[in-house]
Amino acid sequence: VVFNSTDFVIFFAAFCAVYFLVPFSFRWIILALASTVFYGWAKPVYLLLLSASVLISWIGANKIYKTVNPKDRKRAMILTVSLSVLILIAFKYLGFFNEIISVFSKPGGFRLPELLLPLGISFFTFQSLSYVLDVHFKVRKPEPHLGYFFVFVSFFPQILSGPISRANELLPQLQDPKKHLWSDVERGIIRFCWGLFKKLVVADRIGIIVDGAYANPEHYAGSVHWFVTILYAIQLYADFSGYTDMAIGLARIIGIRLPENFDFPYISKNITEFWRRWHLSLSNWLRDYLYTPIMFSKKKWGKWAVVYAIFITFLICGLWHGAKLTFVIFGILQGAALTWELLSKDLRAKIQKSSPPVLYNTLSWLVTFLFVCFCFVFFRADTTADSLLIAKRMFISFYDVNAVIQYLGKDGTTARYLFSLAVALIFLATDKQITGKLITIESPGWKSIAWTGTMIALIVILGVLGRTDFIYFKF
């Protein structure tokens, strides 16, 4: 069940009715039940997997905490993390290993058995891993109550696509009997509607234009691929940040604050800045639990320790997104860009000094944005062969404007496509102002409420209804 479905609205309304009726000390039970129903809706069997992941982390963290000897403590941590990661590998990466095996073996040869990818597995695995590592690094004590811990890992607004919360952020909120404020409900509803607008009016509308070229990449020139990939960047942002807004809004309705996940990433002037603005909960996770420990473990290598840590981190970042070679390429490209930025820091500082600021900033932004878009080819393409074909064409026939005009006119859809482009541009132009206001708003006045009503009307009139899945569900 997805947020943008009637089933979910009914489910959430029923949940709220019960949640607010029961005393605070029992609310975790309602949350646990709701999360179980939500996650098990499509395939109840995956609840076993979720429960296994929860138990491994909970028991492991308690064991780590109780172990005094540092070596044994580390062993317990490695065992717990390995078990969690093994589940992730078994369910997510066997297909990827098959892809690699197929390169070196005959068709129809040996293949590993493949399991169906459970939704949200990457998210809830990382969320529970962060808890285990926090206990190991003595950032927090283990949670003694299994019920609260289950809610922390399976919290239904965020289990499918994040934001990946830390135990220190979410667990205290589940246990703190603070007075519930009606303004939280208002803010939650407003944020949810904005997310729904982003998803249905912007992302899914643009998706129709993008899908055509990616379905048959061999039919289109590089210019068309640039055009649709730039649109894909907008689609991906509207889709994922829309989901995040909805998750944050739903949690806010019941008085829980989830971390922000985006900070207007497409205004970034370099890739380092981009990763400080894009999918923040994942970037911060990778920084804290992967990049920093790796870098410190190799600190005697000096600058090369950073390069090494960057590459390992972004290789894993790529693989986290999906079990495909395209995501490995994506990770390598990000790693390469960040390494370049690290090694060329002095050179770039010199250039910046000697250039007019407007020119330097504009060029930095443009190069960064185009590079990000180029990398998204590997995010979006269905196969490695498709992604390489598209990438190649983007360097060869990127100037063919007629091909873009022709693409927009296929099947007599020019007017509809141009309308969608206008919607996308208006969204980009207003997103910073609107989202910024929604994050900081304290008590919504009648203008904010009326604005939300207008959003709902726009969703009903302009929403592309019927395309339900969020892009990040497959990660």
Added chain:
Amino acid sequence: MRQLKFIGILLVSTIVAYTVIMLAVIVIPYNNRPVAFITNSYYIAKGGPTYYKFAEFDKNGKYDVVVLGSSRAYRGYNPEIFADSGLVLYNLGTSAQSIRNTYFIAESYITKENTGLLIIDLFSGAFRPMQLESSADLIQNLDDTSASRDIALHTKDIRCLNMYVVRRVTESDGPSFNNAVGMVNGYLGRSDSLMPAMKKYMQYFRQSPEVTLRMGEEEIMYFDKLVALCQERGINFVLVYSPTSTFYSQANHAVFTDTLNNHISGVKYFDYSSSMGLSSVDCFYDDTHMNSTGVEQFNRPLIVDLKRAGCLNR
């Protein structure tokens, strides 16, 4: 109080914004149509076969046979062939007509007095859940506003309500196109045959034993309501599954028949889906639609069968 204020402002602003924006996208023209048509692909313009066949259907007239169903119906029952047997047939089949919408059409258009025999042409695809194409077509093109409203409300899709608003606001406008030239009493035949390329493509579906049919529970409920409506009104009716080509999935058809058998006791059902021996290449233009040659070979024995079964005695 604050809660009421929030809900009140939200509701009022939503309704006001919806009204203003919707009116704007309907009133502002683009290419002789409301600009709403470029905002989403589900809008269907007024005109074409559906518009004309309902406009020309005389509710107070007397037809020996009326046909309801999907495009298989409006391509599959030729009034001229029935006329050879002295029968007046009117074909109310429409594109992708779902069984839910068949019920609403029957409720608004079919009576014991105007229909001697109602043929409900069945198609497994008409039982799939949530069929927007059929609803959008009918909401825009039915001449009966209450039937259009019922379909808009009962399709349970917000897009149908938008479609209905467009229809009501543009009610006084005439049809914007006519591709129904050559239509006789709602029938629009095709003379082309199955193309070799399509034949090759469809071979895959024939060979596939996979069942892809998902019948909606609500659709089956509407089928039951349709049967009950005919019985209550004393309408003489039969169910017919017109011929299909060899490329049509028999795996799906078996599921369909199994499901239907529990709902049609005491109802006359003629299943020609695989029994007439029509050549798939010469008598069809795709896997499920007959061309005029196929219709000729189907309609004549059908009339004989209907007479033999005592269905055409009025």
